[in-house]
Amino acid sequence: MKKYIFAGMAAVVLMISTMGICTPEAGAEGFNKDVELTIEQKDEMAKLQQKALEQKVEIIHKYVEYGVITEEKGEKIISRLEKHHKELADNGFIPKWDKHKRHGNHHD
Known part of the structure; x- marks a missing residue:
């Protein structure tokens, strides 16, 4: 039972750590960039x-x-979250959904 709990926690950590970093390929569609x-x-x-x-x-x-995770890994995740928050604030709290496409880093 503990294995399932830890696996679930690890999945949530992975999800949280990638929030704002990876967006769906069609993520920019339907968003007004001029707002x-x-x-x-x-x-x-x-x-x-x-x-x-x-x-x-x-x-x-x-x-x-x-x-579930090491202190070092936790600090890295928190650092990424804080960096993302700062970028969002710098952009007037309007997400840049197409940033991967501009840099040519999107997945086909």
Whole structure:
């Protein structure tokens, strides 16, 4: 039973660690790239994104505490999450869904 619990936790960690890093090939379709959020909208998104970041970091800390992942791996995941959050903030909280296509890194 413990094997299934740890496998499930590992799957969640993997999912969290790739959030915002990999997007579906069709991810940019249907998104308006020319939108500017108002100050109020940016403030609301900033609060929501900060809450999400804090929750993800808390989850990673728990996985480290439970021995599912090493402290080093946990810090790397948290670093990526924080980097993604900063990039999102720098972009006015509008995701750059097509960033992989611009750089030629998308999967065919």
